[in-house]
Amino acid sequence: MLRKINAFYVGIVMLTSILFISIVIPNLMPEPAIEQFRYHFDQKSLEIPPFSPSSDNWFGTDRNGKDLFYAIMDGAKYTIFFALVITFGRMLLSFIGGLVFKRLFLNNWVSGLLQGFQFVPQSLIVLLVLSPLYFYELRTDSFLSYTETLVIQLVVLIAAGIFPLAKIIAETADSLSQNDYVTCAKHMGSSSLQITIRHVLPHLWPRLFVLSGRQFSQVLTLMLHLAIYHLFIGGVKITSGQVHDQFNNYSTVSNEWTGLISMYHRELMLEPFVVMIPVVAYTLLILCVNIMTKSLEKSLDKQAIY
Amino acid sequence: MRNFILDLQQLFLLSISIILIAAVPSFIADQNGINFSISRYGESVLEVLTTLIRPDSLTLYIHSQNMILEPMPVNISYEFVNEIYEIPLFPEIWNIVIYTLGLLLISFSAAFVMALFLGWVAELLPASFKKTALHISELLEALPDLFFVFCIQLAVVWIYKKTGFLAANPFTSSREPSFFLPVITLSIVPTIYLFRMQLTLSQTEMEKDYITFARSKGLGHSQIIFHHLLKNTLRELSIHLPFMMLLLFSQMIILEYLFNLNGIIQILLSEQPAETRAMLLMLITIPLFAVIKGVKLFIKKERVLNAA
Numbered sequence: 001m002l003r004k005i006n007a008f009y010v011g012i013v014m015l016t017s018i019l020f021i022s023i024v025i026p027n028l029m030p031e032p033a034i035e036q037f038r039y040h041f042d043q044k045s046l047e048i049p050p051f052s053p054s055s056d057n058w059f060g061t062d063r064n065g066k067d068l069f070y071a072i073m074d075g076a077k078y079t080i081f082f083a084l085v086i087t088f089g090r091m092l093l094s095f096i097g098g099l100v101f102k103r104l105f106l107n108n109w110v111s112g113l114l115q116g117f118q119f120v121p122q123s124l125i126v127l128l129v130l131s132p133l134y135f136y137e138l139r140t141d142s143f144l145s146y147t148e149t150l151v152i153q154l155v156v157l158i159a160a161g162i163f164p165l166a167k168i169i170a171e172t173a174d175s176l177s178q179n180d181y182v183t184c185a186k187h188m189g190s191s192s193l194q195i196t197i198r199h200v201l202p203h204l205w206p207r208l209f210v211l212s213g214r215q216f217s218q219v220l221t222l223m224l225h226l227a228i229y230h231l232f233i234g235g236v237k238i239t240s241g242q243v244h245d246q247f248n249n250y251s252t253v254s255n256e257w258t259g260l261i262s263m264y265h266r267e268l269m270l271e272p273f274v275v276m277i278p279v280v281a282y283t284l285l286i287l288c289v290n291i292m293t294k295s296l297e298k299s300l301d302k303q304a305i306y
Numbered sequence: 307m308r309n310f311i312l313d314l315q316q317l318f319l320l321s322i323s324i325i326l327i328a329a330v331p332s333f334i335a336d337q338n339g340i341n342f343s344i345s346r347y348g349e350s351v352l353e354v355l356t357t358l359i360r361p362d363s364l365t366l367y368i369h370s371q372n373m374i375l376e377p378m379p380v381n382i383s384y385e386f387v388n389e390i391y392e393i394p395l396f397p398e399i400w401n402i403v404i405y406t407l408g409l410l411l412i413s414f415s416a417a418f419v420m421a422l423f424l425g426w427v428a429e430l431l432p433a434s435f436k437k438t439a440l441h442i443s444e445l446l447e448a449l450p451d452l453f454f455v456f457c458i459q460l461a462v463v464w465i466y467k468k469t470g471f472l473a474a475n476p477f478t479s480s481r482e483p484s485f486f487l488p489v490i491t492l493s494i495v496p497t498i499y500l501f502r503m504q505l506t507l508s509q510t511e512m513e514k515d516y517i518t519f520a521r522s523k524g525l526g527h528s529q530i531i532f533h534h535l536l537k538n539t540l541r542e543l544s545i546h547l548p549f550m551m552l553l554l555f556s557q558m559i560i561l562e563y564l565f566n567l568n569g570i571i572q573i574l575l576s577e578q579p580a581e582t583r584a585m586l587l588m589l590i591t592i593p594l595f596a597v598i599k600g601v602k603l604f605i606k607k608e609r610v611l612n613a614a
Contacts, residue, residue, distance in 0.1 A: 112316050116323030118548050119591040121556030127575055128583065129330045133340070144340070152340060217448075224452055228560045229575065261452070265564075272460055283453055290448035 006299070011292035015080065018285075022076035031074075032057070034065035050271045059277045062264060068274070072281050075255035079285070082154070082233045082256065083223065087216045089158040090165055095208065097162065098169030099196060105170035117164045123225035125160045130231060146253070149235045157222070157233075165215065172207055176200050206300050213293030217286050220258075224282065227258035228265075257282045313599055320595060321588055325354050328584035350580055357581040364395040364582050366573070395582055399573075403589050405483070406562075406569040410554055410590075411597060413492035417550070420493065421500035422536065428505060429531045436505065443502040451495050451557050455564050458491050488565050492557055496550045503546055507539045537608070544605050547598045555594070 038047040049065040051057055059068035104110050117125075133144065133152065144152070173196075176182075182199050190198070223233060230236055234254040240247055252259030257278050264275040333347035334340060357363060368391040428439045466472045511517070512535070520530050562571045574586055 108315075109319065112319030113323045113326075115316065115320045116327050118552060119320065119555070119594060120324065120327060120587060121552055121559060123556055123559055124571070124574070125327055125330075127559075128328065129334060131575060131577070132331050132335050148340070152334075156334075221450060224450060225556065225560050228452075228563050268456060268459065269463060275456070279453060279456060283449055286450055287445075287448050294444070 007295035008292050008299070011288050011295075014288055018076050019080055022073050026070075026074045029070070031070050032067040035061075036065060050267070050274055052273065060273060062274050063267065063271075068277050071255045071260060072257070072278060075252075075257050075260060075278075076281075078234065078254045078256040079220075079223075079258065079282075083216055083219045085154060086157050086161075086219045087212055089154070090161045090215060090219075091208065091212045093158065094162045094166035094169055098166040099173060101166070102170045102173055105167045106174055111167065114163050114167055121225075122160045123222055126156055126222070126226060127229055127231065129156050129160070146235055150233070153231075153233055157219070161215070161219075165211070168211065169204075169208075173200050173204055176203050206296075210293060210297050210300060213289060213296060217289045217293070220282070220286055220289070223256075224258040224261065227262040230262060232256065232259040232262070234259075257285070317592065317595060320591065324587045324591060325351060325358070325584045328587060329354055329580050332580065354581045354584050357579075358584060361585065362394070362396060364585055365392045365579065366395045366398060366582060367392055367576070367578055369576055390577075395585065399570075399586070399589075402568065402570050402573065403586075405567075406558065406571075406590065407593055409485070409488055409492065409567075409569070410551075410558060410594065413489045414496070414551070414554055414597065416489060417493040417496035417500060417554075420497045421504060422540075424497070424501050425504035425508065425539075426531060426536060428501075429508060429535065430528060440502065440505050443498055443505065446498045447495075447502055451491075452560065452564075454494050455491050455561065458487065459564070462487065483568065484565055488561050488567060491565075492554060492561060495557060496553050499553065500543065500546070500550060503543060504539055507542050508535055511535055511539055540605050544602050547601060551594050551598060555590070 035049070038051070040047065049061050050063050051061045053060040057067050057069060059072060061067055098105060130153065177195065177200055182195055185195055185199060230250040232252045233256060234252065237251050237253055239249045239251070251263050260278040261275060261282060264278065267274040329347060329350045332350040333344065334342060336346065370389050370391070372387055372389055428436055517530060517534060520534060558569070559571050561567065562569045570586055570590060574583055
């Protein structure tokens with residue numbers, strides 16, 4: 001009985017419930033007030049944040065007293081939403097590009113030119129491209145508004161992934177059109193558009209889902225790598241108590257998970273649980289997506305046999 | 307010979323694409339903000355090309371923040387001023403490039419050898435163990451690389467706290483660069499990836515006729531695996547080498563921040579002219595390209611010799 005429940009549906013249910021909870025909770029519940037200290041009368045002891053996990057704060061608080069459970073729940077929707085938007089943008093554009101310019105992507109020279117994406121990681125490309133816009137310091141405020149920041153980030157993140165993905169799709173479509181029935185259809189005189197719609201697309205379709213599942217986890221990894229260098233999707237807020245840039249604090253505007261990880265990285269050696277909580281949440285998300293993709297892939301293999 | 311010319315063509319195209327990538331910032335923004343312009347992009351590509359022809363003219367910007375004290379302090383006030391020096395790129399950069407490349411290539415070879423060794427060991431184990439190993443490697447592959455980094459850093463510091471034994475330097479300080487731990491963390495993810503590939507490939511390879519033939523001739527299990535299976539899966543594995551390099555390089559980017567290494571990424575990401583960035587990227591990627599081609603050539607030659 002248990003075997004029949006597909007891991008894919010379990011994953012879908014989990015993702016949608018996380019998304020649902022994270023949209024509902026911040027609307028119903030106000031953010032817990034920041035407590036500067038706690039005085040225990042019975043033990044006559046004073047406690048200052050970060051508080052460890054307890055019944056009041058399920059996941060504890062950070063050094064400023066911010067409740068981590070609330071932050072994680074609030075950030076879940078942004079994390080999933082940004083990753084979904086980037087994945088869909090990439091899939092859509094590279095699907096169209098890959099099919100329209102199929103011949104071009106299979107060309108030796110063009111695929112040689114696309115080697116740059118094979119050797120230079122996407123995170124580095126995005127960081128390089130966005131560097132003139134985002135590596136400002138505390139004294140020089142960002143000259144972009146919130147929406148401008150978000151839009152240009154999403155555009156560059158989508159653009160960085162299009163070419164390699166379009167190449168993969170073009171190669172898959174090409175290997176599908178090597179089949180005998182496609183050759184037959186060609187001899188019968190059907191146009192290339194007809195062949196694509198009738199013979200290639202039905203086989204390409206399920207593969208695209210597997211591909212977008214992989215892309216999703218890749219995008220999440222990419223977001224984390226960018227966040228390590230303080231490039232948070234949705235903008236960064238820089239505060240500092242000191243004059244030297246070394247002491248700047250970078251915090252996310254949107255509580256998005258990868259941003260939280262990077263923000264709390266300093267706590268790693270002081271209070272490991274503060275950083276480990278977003279890391280575990282993020283890891284579980286990636287695991288969930290990967291298990292979904294694996295089960296999709298397996299059901300695809302089974303279909304191919306029959 | 308023909309293969310060599312093809313490789314040269316690929317190398318040439320790789321350099322061109324790196325130049326194109328390095329010039330993209332000028333496509334998006336100018337001095338006043340976001341402003342897309344293809345003509346400016348073309349100009350900057352040309353500029354990069356003309357400057358790259360004479361490598362000795364490349365320069366490196368060094369950023370520093372200096373404290374300025376007022377000459378007659380009314381109240382003690384000071385501020386930091388950002389300054390940029392320009393120095394020639396070339397003798398300066400070699401040590402940093404060699405350090406980064408050394409980390410990458412040593413962890414590449416470590417991952418390769420470890421994955422082959424683990425694959426060999428896993429083949430010797432009974433089938434049920436093999437299945438568990440495959441499942442575990444699939445699970446581990448899904449974990450983000452940052453997770454391993456944090457765990458290793460925490461573990462090293464925890465052991466140090468408990469026993470006073472510092473296994474390796476978890477952060478680079480000004481006195482000694484850390485080398486051992488970054489290599490280990492870098493090689494974990496590629497090892498897992500290659501190990502899983504090896505396992506799935508050998509599953510299909512085991513069912514082929516020549517294995518059955520070798521077994522019917524009475525060859526031992528470990529000899530079949532070592533002589534036939536590993537050598538034949540190696541060729542298939544070499545297809546995945548570029549992806550492995552990409553994994554390594556993209557991990558290197560975050561490791562450099564997390565371990566505070568003095569590598570090439572922090573120079574790339576600070577404000578530098580586009581031609582310097584293109585040069586630095588080429589200095590890293592071309593050796594990686596050469597290593598991949600070299601390994602592929604070596605594997606091919608080995609097979610040709612065995613076949614003859």
